[in-house]
Amino acid sequence: MKxxxxxxLTPGLLMAQQYYPNAEVILQKVDDNLTSTTxxxxxxxxxxxxxxxxxxxxxxxAQGFNTSFTEYxxxxxxxxxxxxxxxxxxxxxxxxxxxxxxxxxxxxxxSVMGSDLSYEDMMETRKLTEMYNATVIGExxxxxxxxxxxxLLAKVVDASYEKRRMWIDQVRFIPLxxxxxxxxxxxxxxxxxxxxxxxxxxxxxxxxxYKDMLKEGEGTDFIITDIQFDVNIPDYIFTKASxxx
Amino acid sequence: xxxxxxxxILRDKNRxxxxxxxxxxxxxxxxxxxxxxxxxxGDMIDQTARFETGHLKVMTRAYAGNxxxxxxxxxxxxxxxxxxxxxxxxxxxxxxxxxxxxxxxxAPDAEGESKGQGPSAGLAIELFSDxxxxxxxxxIPHSIVSGRIPQKAKEALIGDEFARKLKLDIxxxxxxxxxxxxxxxxxxxxxxxxxxxxxxxxxxxxAVIIDISDARNMLDMENGAGEILGFSDEGVYFDExxxxxxxxxxxxxxxxxDTFAPVMFRLREQNNMANYLDYVDSFASMFVVIFVIIMSxxxxxxxxxxxxxxxxxxxIRLALGESKGHIYRTLLTEAVLVGILGSLAGTSLGLAAVxxxxxxxxxxxxxxxxTTMMMPSVLRAKFxxxxxxxxxxxxVAAMVAGNMLSGIGIYKRExxxxxxxxxx
Numbered sequence: 001m002k003x004x005x006x007x008x009l010t011p012g013l014l015m016a017q018q019y020y021p022n023a024e025v026i027l028q029k030v031d032d033n034l035t036s037t038t039x040x041x042x043x044x045x046x047x048x049x050x051x052x053x054x055x056x057x058x059x060x061x062a063q064g065f066n067t068s069f070t071e072y073x074x075x076x077x078x079x080x081x082x083x084x085x086x087x088x089x090x091x092x093x094x095x096x097x098x099x100x101x102x103x104x105x106x107x108x109x110x111s112v113m114g115s116d117l118s119y120e121d122m123m124e125t126r127k128l129t130e131m132y133n134a135t136v137i138g139e140x141x142x143x144x145x146x147x148x149x150x151x152l153l154a155k156v157v158d159a160s161y162e163k164r165r166m167w168i169d170q171v172r173f174i175p176l177x178x179x180x181x182x183x184x185x186x187x188x189x190x191x192x193x194x195x196x197x198x199x200x201x202x203x204x205x206x207x208x209x210y211k212d213m214l215k216e217g218e219g220t221d222f223i224i225t226d227i228q229f230d231v232n233i234p235d236y237i238f239t240k241a242s243x244x245x
Numbered sequence: 246x247x248x249x250x251x252x253x254i255l256r257d258k259n260r261x262x263x264x265x266x267x268x269x270x271x272x273x274x275x276x277x278x279x280x281x282x283x284x285x286x287g288d289m290i291d292q293t294a295r296f297e298t299g300h301l302k303v304m305t306r307a308y309a310g311n312x313x314x315x316x317x318x319x320x321x322x323x324x325x326x327x328x329x330x331x332x333x334x335x336x337x338x339x340x341x342x343x344x345x346x347x348x349x350x351x352a353p354d355a356e357g358e359s360k361g362q363g364p365s366a367g368l369a370i371e372l373f374s375d376x377x378x379x380x381x382x383x384x385i386p387h388s389i390v391s392g393r394i395p396q397k398a399k400e401a402l403i404g405d406e407f408a409r410k411l412k413l414d415i416x417x418x419x420x421x422x423x424x425x426x427x428x429x430x431x432x433x434x435x436x437x438x439x440x441x442x443x444x445x446x447x448x449x450x451x452a453v454i455i456d457i458s459d460a461r462n463m464l465d466m467e468n469g470a471g472e473i474l475g476f477s478d479e480g481v482y483f484d485e486x487x488x489x490x491x492x493x494x495x496x497x498x499x500x501x502x503d504t505f506a507p508v509m510f511r512l513r514e515q516n517n518m519a520n521y522l523d524y525v526d527s528f529a530s531m532f533v534v535i536f537v538i539i540m541s542x543x544x545x546x547x548x549x550x551x552x553x554x555x556x557x558x559x560x561i562r563l564a565l566g567e568s569k570g571h572i573y574r575t576l577l578t579e580a581v582l583v584g585i586l587g588s589l590a591g592t593s594l595g596l597a598a599v600x601x602x603x604x605x606x607x608x609x610x611x612x613x614x615x616t617t618m619m620m621p622s623v624l625r626a627k628f629x630x631x632x633x634x635x636x637x638x639x640x641v642a643a644m645v646a647g648n649m650l651s652g653i654g655i656y657k658r659e660x661x662x663x664x665x666x667x668x669x
Binding site for chain 1: 318319353357358362420424425429430431434
């Protein structure tokens with residue numbers, strides 16, 4: 001009798017399992033959209049403070065996952081400030097002091113320009129499939145778009161966030177929302193991705209709102225005004241010498 | 246009878262002078278040491294006030310809600326006008342502006358590369374002002390380990406341990422990396438003019454002191470300050486006075502919903518000082534009570550001896566027909582009068598000493614090498630209203646109790662044996 005019950009239930013169980021796609025496959029498609037060999041991005045960061053908002057514009061170059069260079073173009077306070085990331089090290093150049101300072105360790109958790117992004121957030125460009133094990137835990141609809149809800153647990157020791165929850169657009173394989181957690185389970189950051197555009201063969205979110213959940217406020221809007229993928233970037237850009245040019 | 250006794254006390258100095266002197270000394274010691282004890286016990290309060298809370302502190306409501314994070318984006322603006330207003334409305338306080346900030350200090354090597362860096366807690370005060378009193382208030386002159394206090398823009402004092410950790414010398418450059426009031430990144434270079442010993446590990450390892458004008462430039466805080474601190478002219482915290490000032494100031498803004506409206510807090514309401522203040526009061530009171538008891542025993546003994554010494558006098562007065570009760574009552578009345586005179590003298594002298602020590606204090610800086618900013622170089626007493634009367638407890642009550650005890654012997658005297666006792 002027990003065997004009969006088992007045989008009757010098995011097809012149902014199998015069907016239930018097949019209902020959710022493979023999380024690793026979803027994550028790989030997300031990586032395919034978001035990562036590239038090189039990137040040139042022009043962007044604006046709108047930082048919402050208690051007393052008002054300010055907009056910081058920048059131009060950034062990225063090569064692979066470990067190399068990036070950013071120059072801040074406006075406003076006047078920030079103009080000429082540059083950041084260079086090589087592997088796990090970050091240098092900041094300030095024209096007012098004509099000094100280049102390397103940041104490391106816990107300083108990378110500090111806020112960039114008073115925004116809700118940390119230096120770690122900016123530096124993290126590795127593929128999700130390299131850093132996390134993923135599981136599909138459900139489905140939800142966000143702004144009329146159906147999403148897979150994925151839970152990601154870090155499989156590397158140096159991941160900025162021990163756990164993530166991502167809502168992945170089922171058609172475009174772009175995260176529309178993310179929650180980032182500490183090891184303790186504390187919700188640290190929340191991101192909302194929108195203005196998804198087709199750029200070449202990929203989909204890419206052109207607006208991301210980062211919200212530090214440990215602070216009050218509306219968070220920071222990161223708006224991409226122009227982006228180019230897989231373009232040729234001269235090597236000299238990613239050197240410390242380029243910081244002082 | 247009292248008039249007669251007063252004359253007797255004044256004319257017969259042999260009988261009254263010594264007790265009055267003893268009582269005066271006893272009461273003087275009671276008053277002055279009690280006042281000094283309260284002053285010394287208040288040292289921690291003083292230290293907290295000087296470095297953190299002031300006797301009163303003005304911040305924006307938003308800043309006050311997050312003050313541990315030094316949120317300069319929520320700081321006061323228009324502080325020039327606000328400070329002028331405070332000085333006019335509450336002239337019995339000295340009002341000073343301060344900015345606290347956090348960030349990173351980076352020390353460059355000869356090639357401009359980082360040779361060391363560490364997190365830093367910055368304090369910007371009115372270093373260049375001769376009137377603010379901030380330099381003396383923070384005991385900086387006595388805490389300098391090497392170099393000097395900053396005298397011009399872009400000079401800084403850093404913790405001595407911090408300097409040693411980063412291998413910095415006087416004249417070396419350091420770069421501060423932080424965030425402005427508006428959230429922009431800011432970097433500013435300073436020349437180390439001196440190193441200082443704070444006396445608190447956390448500050449010795451990463452604190453920086455600069456002039457408030459440099460901080461305003463660096464942090465985009467024109468006419469701004471994180472906090473305005475008020476220090477009473479007497480230099481000592483009086484909660485009742487502070488409370489009145491606090492209530493008067495906050496009443497101006499009571500109807501405002503502006504999250505950036507200024508709000509004033511008195512010391513007791515900051516940094517969990519209420520519990521400590523109550524503890525200090527209880528502890529000081531306990532010491533005062535113990536001291537009063539001790540002095541009471543001494544003066545009781547004085548009264549006792551005084552009564553016993555007049556054994557022959559009482560015998561003669563009994564022989565002359567004065568009633569025992571009358572003698573006893575005159576004895577006690579004299580004790581009260583002597584006690585009052587002695588207590589008045591002792592209280593006057595004691596209060597004078599307390600007030601002098603409160604205003605001028607005892608400068609011990611010359612006796613202490615390696616003074617830190619945290620350690621006061623001047624020890625002060627504190628006047629409290631109970632000093633006006635606690636001297637009378639040992640001075641009058643104990644004196645009377647002593648005479649009451651010694652006077653009991655009067656009732657044991659027998660007229661029939663008086664001549665034999667007196668050996669007449």
